[in-house]
Amino acid sequence: MSGGTSRERVLGRVRRALADVPRYERPHDHLVPRDYRLAHGTRTPAEAAALLAANLTDYRAVVHRTEAAGLPALVARLLGRRGARRVVVPPGLPDDCLAKELLAAAAVEVVGDSPALTARALDGVDSVVTGCALAIAETGTVVLDAGPGQGRRALTLVPDHHVCVVRVPDQVVDSVPQALARLAPHRPLTWISGPSATSDIELDRVEGVHGPRTLEVVLVEGSGPR
Amino acid sequence: MSRTYVGMPAFPRAAAQATGDATLRANLRRATHTIRARRAQAVAELTDWEELRAAAAAIKDRTLRHLDHYLTRLEENVTRAGGTVHWAADADEANRIVTGLVRATGESEVVKVKSMTTQETGLNTALEKAGIRAYETDLAELIVQLADDLPSHILVPAIHRGRGEIRDIFRDRMGDWGRPAPEGLTDRPADLAEAARLHLREKFLAAKVGISGANFLVAETGTAVVVESEGNGRMCLTLPETLISVVGIEKVVPAWRDLEVFLQLLPRSSTAERMNPYTSLWTGTTDDDGPRAFHLVLLDNGRTDALADHVGRQALRCIRCSACLNVCPVYERAGGHAYGSPYPGPIGAILTPQLRGPASALEESLPFASTLCGACYEVCPVAIDIPEVLLHLRERVAEGGEVTVRGVRTRVRPAKRRSVERAAMGAAGWTFDHPWALRRAQRLAGRARRLRPRRLPGPLGAWTDSRELPEVPAESFRDWWSRTRGNAG
Numbered sequence: 201m202s203g204g205t206s207r208e209r210v211l212g213r214v215r216r217a218l219a220d221v222p223r224y225e226r227p228h229d230h231l232v233p234r235d236y237r238l239a240h241g242t243r244t245p246a247e248a249a250a251l252l253a254a255n256l257t258d259y260r261a262v263v264h265r266t267e268a269a270g271l272p273a274l275v276a277r278l279l280g281r282r283g284a285r286r287v288v289v290p291p292g293l294p295d296d297c298l299a300k301e302l303l304a305a306a307a308v309e310v311v312g313d314s315p316a317l318t319a320r321a322l323d324g325v326d327s328v329v330t331g332c333a334l335a336i337a338e339t340g341t342v343v344l345d346a347g348p349g350q351g352r353r354a355l356t357l358v359p360d361h362h363v364c365v366v367r368v369p370d371q372v373v374d375s376v377p378q379a380l381a382r383l384a385p386h387r388p389l390t391w392i393s394g395p396s397a398t399s400d401i402e403l404d405r406v407e408g409v410h411g412p413r414t415l416e417v418v419l420v421e422g423s424g425p426r
Numbered sequence: 427m428s429r430t431y432v433g434m435p436a437f438p439r440a441a442a443q444a445t446g447d448a449t450l451r452a453n454l455r456r457a458t459h460t461i462r463a464r465r466a467q468a469v470a471e472l473t474d475w476e477e478l479r480a481a482a483a484a485i486k487d488r489t490l491r492h493l494d495h496y497l498t499r500l501e502e503n504v505t506r507a508g509g510t511v512h513w514a515a516d517a518d519e520a521n522r523i524v525t526g527l528v529r530a531t532g533e534s535e536v537v538k539v540k541s542m543t544t545q546e547t548g549l550n551t552a553l554e555k556a557g558i559r560a561y562e563t564d565l566a567e568l569i570v571q572l573a574d575d576l577p578s579h580i581l582v583p584a585i586h587r588g589r590g591e592i593r594d595i596f597r598d599r600m601g602d603w604g605r606p607a608p609e610g611l612t613d614r615p616a617d618l619a620e621a622a623r624l625h626l627r628e629k630f631l632a633a634k635v636g637i638s639g640a641n642f643l644v645a646e647t648g649t650a651v652v653v654e655s656e657g658n659g660r661m662c663l664t665l666p667e668t669l670i671s672v673v674g675i676e677k678v679v680p681a682w683r684d685l686e687v688f689l690q691l692l693p694r695s696s697t698a699e700r701m702n703p704y705t706s707l708w709t710g711t712t713d714d715d716g717p718r719a720f721h722l723v724l725l726d727n728g729r730t731d732a733l734a735d736h737v738g739r740q741a742l743r744c745i746r747c748s749a750c751l752n753v754c755p756v757y758e759r760a761g762g763h764a765y766g767s768p769y770p771g772p773i774g775a776i777l778t779p780q781l782r783g784p785a786s787a788l789e790e791s792l793p794f795a796s797t798l799c800g801a802c803y804e805v806c807p808v809a810i811d812i813p814e815v816l817l818h819l820r821e822r823v824a825e826g827g828e829v830t831v832r833g834v835r836t837r838v839r840p841a842k843r844r845s846v847e848r849a850a851m852g853a854a855g856w857t858f859d860h861p862w863a864l865r866r867a868q869r870l871a872g873r874a875r876r877l878r879p880r881r882l883p884g885p886l887g888a889w890t891d892s893r894e895l896p897e898v899p900a901e902s903f904r905d906w907w908s909r910t911r912g913n914a915g
């Protein structure tokens with residue numbers, strides 16, 4: 201491909217364009233003032249969870265809270281309310297019992313994640329139940345990193361209903377800077393702040409265009425570290 | 427057919443046409459004022475906004491001053507993570523690369539997520555010539571594509587269309603592109619969104635190739651970032667087997683940590699949200715998750731020419747938030763199309779002439795498409811001093827000077843005196859009829875004496891610097907224009 205020569209041409213132009221930058225200047229010699237805050241205020245874990253819930257709700261996610269023991273029953277109720285029949289539950293959430301308990305409690309068909317579950321097959325799935333990598337209180341965001349209990353990115357994209365379980369307080373951080381510090385760059389990351397939305401028609405916000413039109417976030421207390 | 431911006435008339439003429447369209451103006455005015463108010467609120471929530479802004483500007487400057495270093499690091503890390511990096515010196519080359527990559531997959535259809543970079547290169551037209559159909563998947567881009575129209579706003583490209591028009595476009599045109607609009611489609615935004623969901627779902631599920639841009643590229647890790655609202659971005663980035671991202675070389679940031687600054691600034695400044703609904707970050711390819719092949723096409727297309735200009739360089743900090751459009755009185759009246767490129771508003775006025783070089787009447791007139799009121803600088807999250815760059819570019823149009831065109835240093839001759847004076851005095855005339863605009867202009871006036879009109883009305887000392895956003899003057903751009911008979915070009 202012509203890549204080799206164009207690469208040299210572009211880099212050559214960049215270097216000529218930067219003739220005014222002193223040769224001795226290293227990138228870090230150009231200082232970046234980082235006087236901004238790493239979090240906006242100090243909060244107790246309970247306050248952080250409350251802020252997370254408030255901000256998620258503000259962007260039209262539906263928030264529920266429960267003790268660990270009540271999780272299967274709650275999730276079963278949410279699925280039942282939707283009339284969901286086929287549900288994807290990736291392995292590892294938050295312990296593998298959930299899938300079995302769901303099966304019993306909600307009388308739904310639990311579909312495991314496998315390569316056979318193509319996008320088209322996922323289109324025939326009603327709901328997906330996942331965990332997350334962490335959640336950000338100040339912005340009302342849950343972050344998925346394809347880790348345990350989360351599965352491939354497509355799982356939380358194609359079905360119309362996403363139930364996301366967040367362990368409180370250990371998965372909740374205050375701010376964007378704290379979140380980035382905890383996340384691994386090489387993993388595929390999806391940051392979700394409310395259901396998909398558009399304001400493209402006369403700036404009226406409409407929830408739900410292509411992603412799941414309903415996002416329910418379950419804050420589970422007292423589940424402890426995995 | 428896809429339309430292009432080629433052959434657009436010079437700004438004043440295009441603006442005069444646009445300001446005559448009452449619907450367009452009403453839509454634009456309502457939209458920009460709504461976003462403006464919401465944005466101010468979202469920004470006020472962060473007490474350290476100014477500190478974030480200073481950090482963002484410095485990070486971008488560090489990147490630009492060492493761009494060769496960061497580009498090669500980026501290339502290394504993308505490659506290590508399983509991606510392939512391509513370099514495109516100009517638009518044609520980028521289009522050739524992408525066309526070749528799509529052809530190699532054997533596919534004749536691609537899904538696209540909104541990307542100003544591919545609008546800049548005219549990719550859809552190039553693909554069309556090669557027999558490849560590109561489906562735009564952003565709701566607004568879909569509207570624009572179905573209507574055979576051009577985007578008019580960075581963030582809300584169909585800002586110039588009302589809901590009734592959109593309903594008609596969907597009803598009349600969706601069938602030509604795939605699944606038709608549902609029977610009895612109403613003009614309720616929720617119904618229109620549902621129609622788009624159904625229409626596009628078919629495309630997403632069948633798509634083998636996705637094409638995107640990226641908001642940021644992290645040199646240190648090779649990570650690409652796409653910030654969006656609707657989920658069509660996730661669809662295009664996740665479901666196809668092959669992903670091709672066309673990204674300007676200025677989108678690189680040095681380190682992972684730098685995202686903590688931009689992911690706070692961009693959503694608030696752009697959509698006035700604490701965080702946009704979806705942000706995707708990916709690094710090369712991942713086994714069994716998402717595309718198996720990832721191609722990153724790094725585009726120059728005039729960016730290194732802008733980089734060579736010590737004053738104009740700062741335009742490359744832009745993160746395309748569109749805040750400067752929404753506060754600009756000239757944009758509000760003229761509309762996006764008058765700027766003759768995918769980059770409208772104040773940022774377009776300084777970016778387009780630099781990317782394209784002093785090629786035509788349009789590029790010459792763009793630096794004059796401003797009252798120098800400075801509102802754009804005040805809101806810019808990366809602190810680009812747009813008025814300073816405008817004056818710099820005006821000076822070059824008027825007096826000639828050094829400019830780099832496709833990597834080659836040349837001198838441009840001064841534009842014909844009469845046309846420059848007309849354009850300069852025209853813009854200045856509008857400024858002087860509106861003292862709020864003058865306050866800001868005055869701050870800059872000393873730097874470009876030649877372009878400063880001779881008679882200064884009123885005691886200048888009475889005007890103090892104001893941080894308030896200007897009110898839009900009672901006189902419209904069009905009225906001003908016909909009164910002053912400005913007709914540059």
Ligand code: SF4
Nearest residue numbers: 744745747748750806
């Ligand atoms: S110039 Fe600044 S305000 Fe305008 S779009 Fe770019 S970043 Fe946003």
